[in-house]
Amino acid sequence: MNTYPHITVAAIIEADQHFLCVEECLNSGQHVLNQPAGHLEPGESLQQAVIREVKEETGWCFEPQFLIGIYQYTGQNGIAYVRFCFAGVHQDHDPSYQLDKDIVCTHWLNRSALMARQKHWRSPMVIRCIDDYLAGQRYPLDLICNIS
Secondary structure (H helix, E strand, O other), rough: OOOOOOOEEEEEEEEEEEEEEEEEEEEOOOEEEOOOOOOEEOOOOHHHHHHHHHHHHHOOOEEEEEEEEEEEEOOOOOOEEEEEEEEEOOOOOOOOOOOOOOOOEEEEHHHHHHOHHHHHEEHHHHHHHHHHHHOOOOEEHHHOOOOO
């Protein structure tokens, strides 16, 4: 088994107290809710990765403005994840954009609606990131140093 953690990024995108979520279909056929999120790819910065993931999963352009937190989680599959969660603004939606194949649809959900669908969360990081955002947790993007 791979003992190295998977580096992932996620985006908190809020409009009128509703959060942009993706409904994705796992290989098992199970549908889960998550923020727009995904893996860091070779050669990308964390900010480039979150911009790309938001576009691929939602069709929205995303501008990260803050780092909300860094989260470590080991899934039921035994894989460790380190998530860098960003918050920012969305703009220029392309409704015809071909979303990633595992994305079923997007939803704008408030916190109460997310809590009502807790059994569908991809992981506990979904609500933890939103709660940290709602608590006002914000770190400047320059906390992340990209060294070439």
